[in-house]
Amino acid sequence: MRSVTYSMGVSLDGYIVGPDGTFDWTAPQPDVFRFWLEDIRHVGVHLLGRRLYETMVYWETAEQEDSLSEDEREWAALWKALPKVVFSTTLEAVQGNARLRSGGLKEEIERLRAEPGEGEIAIGGAGLAAEAAEADLIDEYRAMVYPVLVGGGIPFFPRQGRRVDLELVETRSFSSKVVYLRHRVIRQASGRSAGPDVPR
Template sequence: MRSVTYSMGVSLDGYIVGPDGGFDWTEPEPDVFRFWIDEIRQVGVHLLGRRLYETMLYWETADQDRSLDDAEREWTALWNPLPKVVFSTTLSEVRGSNARLASGGLAEEIERLRAEPGRARSRSAARPSPPRPASWA
């Protein structure tokens, strides 16, 4: 049976968004980004909430962005084929490679994922987002 690893990037006060509701405070330094690249290699499926899903949609087509550095290209190559399960009460559909809307509650979905064959690690998705390309400035 697959295991589930819950990993979350938060500020010391426990928040995952900044005062303005954005994720930009989570933009990691290069060595931290390397850590996340190494971590994502071990993940079999990624669980996301709506806000992070919408933030991460950029990476679905980022490989077309000529301004990406090598680490960003590596992240894109790992992220795109990774299965993603999006939890939302407001979305009726999701887009992007290998993304699907959760059909049940969190506990139900995790039990379903754990019973599937495949990599032995699932991951939550409240984590630092990869560096934002200069085109986002």
């Protein structure tokens, strides 16, 4: 069955966007960019919310710019070809190899898992990831941790009031002092995440 993965750049104190709405500290250095370039080759479809879509839509036409590096051109080509599902109740249309959905994340993931095909089902954006985590649909959390404390903002990990046990399956350090952490969700025989619910 195809894995559902959630990957984002994150500050050391656990935020993907700071309290001022910026994330300039996640601008990847060349070695980190090359890592993401290899990572996206394993993605079969990307699910994203409106805010991340609006950030990434730049790459739909970026190949027209003369200033792009060779790696950036390769990324642009891979991103443009990648099937995408954008979840939004406010957008009326999306560009490129993408389709628009107003809801039904769980149903979409179940449909994608049932279809023949290869490649991971990648989720981008904290809001969408929180919804997937609430339904216990995320198989791996992948955090590119940056050496900065931003003090607040949008958290990487969903605040779902439920314990989820994880297994560290990969780490990598980069010359820019960034650390990549890949954790797999530990599941019981029932298929649910291990660990009891946290009392509220």
